[in-house]
Amino acid sequence: MPADPNMKILVVDDMSTMRRIVKNIMKQLGFANVEEAENGQEALEKLKVDTFGFVISDWNMPVMTGIQLLRAIRADDKLKAIPVLMVTAEAQKENLIEAIQAGVSNYIVKPFTAEVLQEKMSKIFK
Amino acid sequence: MLNGNVKLYSELGELARYLESAMRKIAEVGAPMVANSAQLPQATAHLLDLNKMTEDGTMEVMRLTEILQDNHARVAKELASVASILEAVDCRTLAERLGKTAQELGQDDKHLMDIMTALSFQDLVAQRVKKLVTIVEDVQRKLVELVVVFGLKQEGAAPEVQGKAGEMLRQLEASKSTAIKQELADELLSEFGFKQSGSSG
Numbered sequence: 001m002p003a004d005p006n007m008k009i010l011v012v013d014d015m016s017t018m019r020r021i022v023k024n025i026m027k028q029l030g031f032a033n034v035e036e037a038e039n040g041q042e043a044l045e046k047l048k049v050d051t052f053g054f055v056i057s058d059w060n061m062p063v064m065t066g067i068q069l070l071r072a073i074r075a076d077d078k079l080k081a082i083p084v085l086m087v088t089a090e091a092q093k094e095n096l097i098e099a100i101q102a103g104v105s106n107y108i109v110k111p112f113t114a115e116v117l118q119e120k121m122s123k124i125f126k
Numbered sequence: 127m128l129n130g131n132v133k134l135y136s137e138l139g140e141l142a143r144y145l146e147s148a149m150r151k152i153a154e155v156g157a158p159m160v161a162n163s164a165q166l167p168q169a170t171a172h173l174l175d176l177n178k179m180t181e182d183g184t185m186e187v188m189r190l191t192e193i194l195q196d197n198h199a200r201v202a203k204e205l206a207s208v209a210s211i212l213e214a215v216d217c218r219t220l221a222e223r224l225g226k227t228a229q230e231l232g233q234d235d236k237h238l239m240d241i242m243t244a245l246s247f248q249d250l251v252a253q254r255v256k257k258l259v260t261i262v263e264d265v266q267r268k269l270v271e272l273v274v275v276f277g278l279k280q281e282g283a284a285p286e287v288q289g290k291a292g293e294m295l296r297q298l299e300a301s302k303s304t305a306i307k308q309e310l311a312d313e314l315l316s317e318f319g320f321k322q323s324g325s326s327g
Contacts, residue, residue: 018249
C-alpha cells in the first residue's frame, strides 16, 4: 500500500539535530505531518494516545532504547502493525539481526542520504 | 629443621623487603596519579562542551538551510505560475526559459537536502564523544579505587600537572574565561587607536 502523505509520522531520537534532519527530509518528500519524541518511552506514550502510520527510530537512546521501543510496539495489539524504520549508527551485524528478529520493517545505517530514506520508505509502503 | 627455619625466615625477610620497596614505589607514583586523575572531570566537561558547540553550529546551518528551502519553494511556485501565464499568451520561448530556471532551482533543492543530511555528522560525533566520556569516567573511577586501596593521599592542594596534557587543559580552561566577545575586542582596539566601523572618529 503506498504511503499516505497525510499519515502521521513519529520521529524518535534523543539528538535534536537528527530529529530535525529526518523531519526535513520527510517534508521534502511530501510528508508534513511529523511529530517528535526524545526516547522510546516518550514515543510509546504518544503512540498510545494518537494514531501514527509510521515510526522512524534511533537505536541508542536514554530511558528506553529503539530496540526496546520496537519490541514494545510489536507486543501491543493496537500498535503492532505500524511500520518501524530504524535509523542508527549501530552498524554491527548482530544489531541488524536483533532488529530483524524484533520485527523491524527496515534498517538504515547513519550517515545516510535522503535517497536511501526514500528508497527504504518505498519498500515499506509498496 | 633448624636450617629449614632459618631459610624460611630469610625468605620471609626478603619478601617483606620486596613488599616495602613496592609500596614505597607505589607511594611515589601516587601523587602524580592523584593529580592526573583530578584532571579527568575537567577533560570530560570539555568534551561535553564540544558536543554543545557542534550542536549549536549544526542547528544554525539547519536554520539557514530551511530558510533557503522555503524561499525556493515560494520562487518555484511563482515561476510555475508565471510560466503557465506565458504559455497561455503563447510566449513559449520565455516559458521554456522559466522552465529551465525552475529545473536549476530543483537541482539546488537537492543540494540543500544533501546539506541537511550531511549534518548528521553531528549525531555521530556526539555519540562518539559520549562513549569517550564514559571511558574517561571509568578510568577515573578505577584510579580512585587504586588511590583508596593503596592509601595514596594527596596532602594539601593538588599540584599543578606538568606536561602537554596539563598545558592543554589549562588552555582549554583559559579559553572559557578569557575568550573575549567582539564588542570587548572592538573596545580594546579603540583604546589602542584602531578605528572601528560605525565609530564617529
